[in-house]
Amino acid sequence: MRVTALLLAAPLLLAACASPAQLAAERQARLAGYVGMSEAALVYTLGPPADQTVSGDHVRLVYVKDYSEWVSGSPFDQDPPELVGLDYHSVPPRLLAWSCETTFDLIGDRVTAAHQRGNYCGGAA
Numbered sequence: 001m002r003v004t005a006l007l008l009a010a011p012l013l014l015a016a017c018a019s020p021a022q023l024a025a026e027r028q029a030r031l032a033g034y035v036g037m038s039e040a041a042l043v044y045t046l047g048p049p050a051d052q053t054v055s056g057d058h059v060r061l062v063y064v065k066d067y068s069e070w071v072s073g074s075p076f077d078q079d080p081p082e083l084v085g086l087d088y089h090s091v092p093p094r095l096l097a098w099s100c101e102t103t104f105d106l107i108g109d110r111v112t113a114a115h116q117r118g119n120y121c122g123g124a125a
Contacts, residue, residue, distance in 0.1 A: 027121060031102075031114035039109050049104075059106040066099035067120060 034042065039059065043049070051062040070093050098120030105113040 023122075027116060031116065034104060034111050034114050037111045039106055039111075042104060042106075042111060057108050061104045061106065063102045063104075064099065065102075065120060066097070068095055068097040070094070071096055 037045075039061075042061065046063055049061040050064040053060040053062075072093050098118070100116055100118035100121040102121070103115045104111050105115075
């Protein structure tokens with residue numbers, strides 16, 4: 001019975017995993033939706049940019065999204081009430097930080113290209 005359940009669940013589990021190439025293709029497809037958009041529509045959609053560079057008729061808008069949190073050194077996701085205050089062999093907490101920088105290149109008030117870099121670039125720009 002367990003083997004049958006595992007064989008039935010395996011394709012579902014594999015289908016849920018996306019390869020880095022698939023993620024990159026999805027990211028590029030999402031960013032391609034901004035190409036051709038006017039600067040006013042882009043700012044209306046995403047809000048004011050974190051940085052803007054103007055050189056002649058070329059404009060570069062940069063949006064930054066970041067998130068960080070401290071994670072306990074505990075071997076548990078959250079300390080159960082009976083283990084609060086116990087020393088976990090002096091394992092210090094660690095800071096996890098994620099960020100994404102999305103850059104839009106505009107020429108003549110229209111988005112011509114969009115690029116992202118970072119480890120927090122899933123979802124919308």
